[in-house]
Amino acid sequence: xxxxxxxxxxxxxxxxxxxxxxxxxxxxxxxxxxxxxxxxxxxxxxxxxxxxxxxxxxxxxxxxxxxxxxxxxxxxxxxxxxxxxxxxxxxxxxxxxxxxxxxxxxxxxxxxxxxxxxxxxxxxxxxxxxxxxxxxxxxxxxxxxxxxxxxxxxxxxxxxxxxxxxxxxxxxxxxxxxxxxxxxxxxxxxxxxxxxxxxxxxxxxxxxxxxxxxxxxxxxxxxxxxxxxxxxxxxxxxxxxxxxxxxxxxxxxxxxxxxxxxxxxxxxxxxxxxxxxxxxxxxxxxxxxxxxxxxxxxxxxxxxxxxxxxxxxxxxxxxxxxxxxxxxxxxxxxxxxxxxxxxxxxxxxxxxxxxxxxxxxxxxxxxxxxxxxxxxxxxxxxxxxxxxxxxxxxxxxxxxxxxxxxxxxxxxxxxxxxxxxxxxxxxxxxxxxxxxxxxxxxxxxxxxxxxxxxxxxxxxxxxxxxxxxxxxxxxxxxxxxxxxxxxxxxxxxxxxxxxxxxxxxxxxxxxxxxxxxxxxxxxxxxxxxxxxxxxx
Amino acid sequence: xxxxxxxxxxxxxxxxxxxxxxxxxxxxxxxxxxxxxxxxxxxxxxxxxxxxxxxxxxxxxxxxxxxxxxxxxxxxxxxxxxxxxxxxxxxxxxxxxxxxxxxxxxxxxxxxxxxxxxxxxxxxxxxxxxxxxxxxxxxxxxxxxxxxxxxxxxxxxxxxxxxxxxxxxxxxxxxxxxxxxxxxxxxxxxxxxxxxxxxxxxxxxxxxxxxxxxxxxxxxxxxxxxxxxxxxxxxxxxxxxxxxxxxxxxxxxxxxxxxxxxxxxxxxxxxxxxxxxxxxxxxxxxxxxxxxxxxxxxxxxxxxxxxxxxxxxxxxxxxxxxxx
Numbered sequence: 002x003x004x005x006x007x008x009x010x011x012x013x014x015x016x017x018x019x020x021x022x023x024x025x026x027x028x029x030x031x032x033x034x035x036x037x038x039x040x041x042x043x044x045x046x047x048x049x050x051x052x053x054x055x056x057x058x059x060x061x062x063x064x065x066x067x068x069x070x071x072x073x074x075x076x077x078x079x080x081x082x083x084x085x086x087x088x089x090x091x092x093x094x095x096x097x098x099x100x101x102x103x104x105x106x107x108x109x110x111x112x113x114x115x116x117x118x119x120x121x122x123x124x125x126x127x128x129x130x131x132x133x134x135x136x137x138x139x140x141x142x143x144x145x146x147x148x149x150x151x152x153x154x155x156x157x158x159x160x161x162x163x164x165x166x167x168x169x170x171x172x173x174x175x176x177x178x179x180x181x182x183x184x185x186x187x188x189x190x191x192x193x194x195x196x197x198x199x200x201x202x203x204x205x206x207x208x209x210x211x212x213x214x215x216x217x218x219x220x221x222x223x224x225x226x227x228x229x230x231x232x233x234x235x236x237x238x239x240x241x242x243x244x245x246x247x248x249x250x251x252x253x254x255x256x257x258x259x260x261x262x263x264x265x266x267x268x269x270x271x272x273x274x275x276x277x278x279x280x281x282x283x284x285x286x287x288x289x290x291x292x293x294x295x296x297x298x299x300x301x302x303x304x305x306x307x308x309x310x311x312x313x314x315x316x317x318x319x320x321x322x323x324x325x326x327x328x329x330x331x332x333x334x335x336x337x338x339x340x341x342x343x344x345x346x347x348x349x350x351x352x353x354x355x356x357x358x359x360x361x362x363x364x365x366x367x368x369x370x371x372x373x374x375x376x377x378x379x380x381x382x383x384x385x386x387x388x389x390x391x392x393x394x395x396x397x398x399x400x401x402x403x404x405x406x407x408x409x410x411x412x413x414x415x416x417x418x419x420x421x422x423x424x425x426x427x428x429x430x431x432x433x434x435x436x437x438x439x440x441x442x443x444x445x446x447x448x449x450x451x452x453x454x455x456x457x458x459x460x461x462x463x464x465x466x467x468x469x470x471x472x473x474x475x476x477x478x479x480x481x482x483x484x485x486x487x488x489x490x491x492x493x494x495x496x497x498x499x500x501x502x503x504x505x506x507x508x509x510x511x512x513x514x515x516x517x518x519x520x521x522x523x524x525x526x527x528x529x530x531x532x533x534x535x536x537x
Numbered sequence: 538x539x540x541x542x543x544x545x546x547x548x549x550x551x552x553x554x555x556x557x558x559x560x561x562x563x564x565x566x567x568x569x570x571x572x573x574x575x576x577x578x579x580x581x582x583x584x585x586x587x588x589x590x591x592x593x594x595x596x597x598x599x600x601x602x603x604x605x606x607x608x609x610x611x612x613x614x615x616x617x618x619x620x621x622x623x624x625x626x627x628x629x630x631x632x633x634x635x636x637x638x639x640x641x642x643x644x645x646x647x648x649x650x651x652x653x654x655x656x657x658x659x660x661x662x663x664x665x666x667x668x669x670x671x672x673x674x675x676x677x678x679x680x681x682x683x684x685x686x687x688x689x690x691x692x693x694x695x696x697x698x699x700x701x702x703x704x705x706x707x708x709x710x711x712x713x714x715x716x717x718x719x720x721x722x723x724x725x726x727x728x729x730x731x732x733x734x735x736x737x738x739x740x741x742x743x744x745x746x747x748x749x750x751x752x753x754x755x756x757x758x759x760x761x762x763x764x765x766x767x768x769x770x771x772x773x774x775x776x777x778x779x780x781x782x783x784x785x786x787x788x789x790x791x792x793x794x795x796x797x798x799x800x801x802x803x804x805x806x807x808x809x810x811x812x813x814x815x816x817x818x819x820x821x822x823x824x825x826x827x828x829x830x831x832x833x834x835x836x837x838x839x840x841x842x843x844x845x846x847x848x849x850x851x852x853x854x855x856x857x858x859x860x861x
Contacts, residue, residue, distance in 0.1 A: 211811020
């Protein structure tokens with residue numbers, strides 16, 4: 002390399018040294034686009050008591066912890082839908098009883114120890130399988146993890162387990178924790194659950210309860226070029242109004258997970274430097290759902306359930322409650338998942354006359370101006386929209402002669418009433434779809450589950466045909482057949498409407514536009530942000 | 538006349554049954570709320586039947602209500618406030634961590650509302666029906682009618698977002714640890730808006746009380762006597778009118794200290810200050826019974842102590858109370 006005039010570039014080149022000069026073109030290019038450094042400040046509205054994503058697979062935990070502790074693979078918009086993280090390759094055996102992961106070499110934990118297949122084996126058997134909210138079900142048949150060498154982990158299952166399911170679950174359930182800190186301890190109370198040690202692009206430096214989390218760039222990250230940011234601060238801001246003000250004043254650069262109410266968005270979007278993003282959460286899609294207690298005589302009748310579905314104007318819900326930031330739902334699997342979703346003509350459309358006719362036919366005629374029957378309606382307190390849907394449904398049901406009485410509870414009360422006590426007739430919920438129907442979707446339809454399991458079929462619905470389809474799909478290895486079975490499942494429930502899906506929605510981010518490389522994967526807010534940067 | 542120390546002793550003695558009633562009452566109240574700590578936890582993350590049972594056992598929620606209450610009260614006797622499941626830390630630590638911030642916020646708010654409120658009250662009451670009195674009365678009515686959280690948000694919009702004079706929230710600047718005087722000034726700067734939001738309503742109340750007391754006092758015989766003696770107006774205002782009007786204001790001070798703990802829930806949320814108010818809210822939503830009781834007991838002790846101090850101040854202003 003020969004330069005006549007001394008320039009900034011030669012000075013830099015000399016500093017990088019002989020080895021660096023080979024990297025220089027790439028480095029120079031990066032200078033032109035990416036600005037390194039700076040601390041990103043974001044709003045956090047909750048502080049999870051346990052920050053370990055290997056134990057608690059939830060958005061609140063991932064939001065902070067995914068920058069510190071990495072999964073085997075992350076979701077991606079392109080091609081296969083996955084990009085490698087701690088695993089570089091994965092393949093399943095023909096009998097479905099084993100999955101082999103090739104692990105990334107040269108990875109170190111933030112405390113300096115080397116990462117190896119032993120960490121993956123330990124995390125899988127001792128943490129995901131035994132302690133994790135999702136893993137306890139997903140890995141229930143995991144029998145052993147063999148580690149022939151430090152870079153290979155072979156998962157052995159007692160029953161055939163579809164590779165498609167494992168693949169789809171990788172981003173959310175496979176956060177790897179260091180064996181050397183957890184082995185021989187009580188995993189639930191290990192101090193590393195709050196003082197995270199991971200392999201990710203950022204280290205957790207400080208948590209001041211009620212105030213902030215501070216993350217700093219890890220100097221030993223395996224993707225040597227990254228992260229671009231020097232650090233991330235999560236400011237704990239419990240009040241939505243204060244979060245909106247903080248974005249406006251550029252004191253935070255990101256309010257994720259719809260922390261700002263929809264009603265504030267038009268005002269904020271009009272401010273220079275502020276952007277409202279609807280992207281980056283496709284991997285976390287919620288379905289606004291009317292949950293039905295089939296133990297109630299009237300609701301056990303499919304005609305009544307279909308009548309209720311006919312009484313709901315989904316377009317109105319999307320345009321009014323969600324102010325357009327959602328889509329209407331069509332069945333139990335969201336439309337965005339083209340792999341599994343099938344639109345079925347048997348789904349009830351908005352048709353008040355038909356709803357009335359069905360209710361008459363079911364033997365609940367409207368005598369004079371009187372209501373046909375009375376129901377208790379429990380809207381979940383999770384979202385502004387679940388509560389508003391309660392108000393809307395009450396009015397929609399009045400139109401067809403059903404008197405719904407609203408019963409409001411907080412989170413604990415609602416969970417107890419629906420999933421343990423079954424003390425409701427209708428409820429408004431928002432089950433999350435986790436990119437494979439068998440992770441958290443079919444459990445809403447499967448019969449014969451014990452009481453007290455949240456977000457499962459506690460509705461008293463038990464249909465032999467549906468149970469069979471779910472069971473067959475769960476052990477089908479061939480991806481195409483598996484997809485076909487889940488399509489059959491969708492057709493079965495389109496007809497009987499055990500639950501009524503109204504809208505598909507996900508979160509919205511409000512950002513300062515100097516924040517770059519935002520929303521570039523389908524679960525961006527819960528991914529590692531290694532390539533995120535702040536422009537001047 | 539009874540000596541002061543005996544009054545203090547008697548008051549503290551009375552406090553014990555009060556604390557016990559508060560503890561048992563709150564325990565029962567939270568028990569009546571539907572759902573327990575495990576339900577609250579699961580509503581965030583979900584879990585299967587095995588996990589549900591395991592958590593109930595770990596957190597001791599599989600025992601009967603009577604067993605839990607007795608063991609809680611017994612451990613209370615040894616000053617052990619229990620374990621907070623929502624924070625996975627001992628209750629004592631969690632509460633003490635936050636108590637300082639709340640005390641700071643409350644005393645700043647009390648100091649602001651009391652000093653400014655009484656002074657403005659004197660200004661209004663020294664010449665009833667003057668233009669100054671009318672203006673201040675109108676102002677106090679407006680302040681009194683405005684809810685604290687709204688005032689807080691409006692102050693954020695005006696002074697933090699638009700003018701950038703004050704920080705949006707928090708108790709100190711994040712990521713830049715300061716020491717000594719610099720830290721004190723940093724915290725004071727962070728407290729201006731929240732203390733105003735919390736204190737302005739009471740400022741209005743003090744102003745009105747002070748003014749009403751003074752209007753009343755102007756009509757008294759001793760004021761007429763003072764005038765007849767030829768005292769200056771200023772001396773009458775301060776030594777005779779204001780001093781007597783101050784008694785109901787002092788009573789209010791005691792009440793305010795108690796009510797402020799409630800108001801601080803909202804203000805602490807709006808201004809993102811990690812204090813007891815917000816902690817209490819989290820404890821209720823998480824059904825964290827030991828934590829909530831820890832906060833309630835800390836609050837009760839605080840109120841008892843403040844009332845005692847107020848009574849002392851009262852005795853100083855009006856020696857007649859020590860006689861009864």
